[in-house]
Amino acid sequence: MIKQSGILLAGKKTVLSTVTAISIMSTSAFAHFQMLYTPNTALKKGQTIELKHLFTHPFADEHTMDMAGVEEFYVINKEKKTDLKSTLKTITFKGNHNSGKAYESTYKARKMGDHVFILQPVPYYEANEDAYIQQITKMVVNVAGTPTDWDAELGLKAEIVPLTKPYAIWEHGSFTGIVKSNGKVVPYAEIEVEYLNRDVNMKSNSMEKTKVEAPQDAFVTMTIKANKDGEFTFSIPKAGFWGFCALGVGSDKEYKGKELSQDAVIWVEAKSMK
């Protein structure tokens, strides 16, 4: 009898520690995503566009992080690289739960073809993990429909090279990319996928109302894996913006004496068929 209750007690302890572990995990389960956002990535003609640069959780929006700064911000059009770092202005971006330090910029997307934007932020210190996160982020805007640079491999430390035009995806279509680091494929890379679950208010620098409720946490940040060739495909269930983040695939592993997760992010936009 005594022995049995002892076992029972041990069992309860196990249950309790599991519960604690789950609650700790769930706070960090929603993925951090560096956003490099403009409301329309497929422009009919050349025009000046507005961009917002914020570090958030695109689906849950339960915390907007303070960006630590920007190391590099540039655009490539017809193989010509233009530095845009001086165009960044500091803003406070208001999420549904808090506000965080972010940036905005404007860009004259006049030339036809693809404008490939790259944002490399200063690594962000994540106190919960006592580690740094740096998400090298790619976003492609196309003017008038001529393809020029969207599939370029830039040889970044962490990079998702698209095999699908990131701006020309119908709702219910799919996106295919290859995870690379310094030009080499990263087999079986772990990729987090999130839907931007709110419209971004470009005037007030804030998030609008939630669009979709997740049935369970596995649907908030969806984790998929690349295959042996670093390739992955994801079917896009809903129009809007989708972020893909290949975790820790970058060649830099340490920053200021602490662990660094150097991630590759790409944003794609699906349009509804209406």
Added chain:
Amino acid sequence: MIKKVLLSLTIASSSVFAHTAIMSCFDNGDGSITCEGGFSDGSSASGVKFRIEQNGKTIFESKMSEDSEVTFKKPAGKYSAVFDAGEGHAVHIKGSDITE
């Protein structure tokens, strides 16, 4: 022989069909307009004919530069920019739709 000719015609026409001619123009804000031509497969428009039409007449004729661009003085009144990549592949843009 006929079969071969037919086959090559089919191939040629299908590849032409797949390439849509595209043009985008903007006002430089200094009294000049720049038009840029291209094709949906990403190929260059260098050397492709370009003209400006006003009241049914051609008032300016040129060819796309190495960068697939043409810059011209903004005409007074109504006009159209025409990127002429051959029959069925001409793109017309109204002057009133060309903004900074």
